[in-house]
Amino acid sequence: MEAYSRVTGKVAPLDRGDVDTDQIIPAVHLKRVERSGYGEFLFERWRSLPNGERDPDFVLNDPRFRGATILATGRNFGCGSSREHAAWALQDYGFRVVIAPSFADIFRNNCYQNGILPVVLPENIVRGIVENAQAAVDYEVTADLEQCTVSDSEGLRVEFAIDAFRRECLLHGWDTIQLTLKQEDLIAAYEQARDTPPGYTQR
Amino acid sequence: MPKTMFEKIWERHVVVQDAGQPALLYVDLHLVHEVTSAQAFEGLRLANRRVRRPDLTVATIDHNVPTTNRSLPIADPFSRAQVNALIRNAEESGITLYDMHSAGQGIVHIIGPEQGYTQPGMIIVCGDSHTSTHGAFGALAFGIGTSEVEHVLATQCIRQAPPRTMEIRADGNLHYGVTSKDLILAIIGKIGVGGATGHLVEYTGDAIRSLSMEGRMTVCNMSIEAGARAGMIAPDDVTSAYLRDRPQAPQGEAFDAAVERWKQLHTDEDAAFDTVAQIDASAVAPMVTWGTNPGMVVSITDRVPDPASFPAAADRMAAERALEYMALEPGTRMENIPIDRVFIGSCANSRLEDLRAAAAVVKGKHVAPGVSALVVPGSTAIKQQAEAEGLDGIFKDANFEWRESGCSMCLAMNPDRLEPTERCASTSNRNFEGRQGPDASGEPSDGCRGCDRRPFRGRA
């Protein structure tokens, strides 16, 4: 995974709460066995009208937000299904940061695994970012993972909290499987030491 | 120091705990299905890694399978390729696979318990959010993404920061005709779809203790719909009676020894949870959802709410959008909402007990004209047991279709799906937009009984 430090970019405001992963990427696109190519299906149902045409009112169809690398949205983003395809679709579309008052747990983990930074900020600050993005064409936000800050072109500067381990992994682009495999001897020792062997085969 | 059940299980599974880092936990059982695993196996292959413990990994095919004639190949080429990928991956890695034609096939969260793989005290993971179901046995069970699936395949471990803990206490007795599904929907309605985010939930209280294993599984299944990392119920006699003689459970003396160990798992009397919520089970009525998430729920005798009645602006906006999608008017009596389809199935409610309850309501009646109704048992074994009891005949006589097992119209990856604008009463767990078919309105999540009464009324 690519190392991550700082992203400055346009913000797409998706002013909705409880956005579930079925909306981020519908299940019909989960039949593919690849990791890439999901961006074109991102928010597919909201991007088009029932007649198949693009919905001009949907934020990602608005030319002002073309090229946005930051998504600002409502509480509990990414709830529902565990599908990592949701993170793959956001990443493939070009998003590197999602800012929300809260995230669903599995989705948040999936973001870390794919070089997307999920930033939790207080509701009123997220609201301010959403409104600024809607109001000004040249509005930009910077998410700085080194400093753990979010700042914007209007003078905002706030800190955000992030799990120290996840931060390190993102900053260095570490492969977490490789990290764990370095501790293989400890895993083997654990397997040996358990009073009942691991697993269901306790017969 | 007194400990919660969660803490006891967690501590027992810590392989490495470095200061300031998430714990590396050992996984006892890794369940795998076709939709979230192909990229993980491919990742292993590219990195030249192998599956560490194929013996602790169990796979099934459930999401893509057709529920009609299984002797034919899967028609959809993408579904077929995905299924074939899992067959190949399981074979190459030496993983037990319950394939489409196996007697043990079924929805992953149904067959884990049914075969006896799921046991108290375990850590269980699966690339599927409803893995929380297995917590009904007093296991710590949670859903993970595909990258984490790859991590577990390679290492049999998972990295986790400890969640906060939450007790949800349900005291009092459920009234006749009120099911565990109604109870959990009432809980989600109360705490909200993000109400348990970041938390591990333990359900306690008489109302929980008096549930069957099937009912407990429904409660834990829906934990994720409140955002919980996992849901758990302490094991007791009901748990061990369910597991005794299951093929993968310990047998004979080993079983008795296991039961003794399971008895130690319960939360100690003075152990503290970070959060506590309570619900009076005797005040719960049959529940049904009116909107596009499982928290948008009222009792069946209630009416579609007016968005203006929600104090918070975000909730008002969400309710307006939901009603527009569902094509519902505020104030409409829930019982008077016309439906086009009925779906009885999914890992929330497709076990034998659910089918029996549904059949008891259906018996001697007929699906209303213009409504089509589908029963999809959760596993091939359940289907066979139901047939042995004659339940299939009851459903067929009432004009229900009786199908092979799988996820089916719960997420419409196979040919079972709603047409645009169709409205469906469903026993599944999610009523998200488009979940059961593009632009269709699922109106799921009601307790089994609440829902199968309505097809007879049809477009009243």
Ligand code: SF4
């Ligand atoms: S039945 Fe539905 S919720 Fe359960 S595993 Fe299948 S798709 Fe997921």
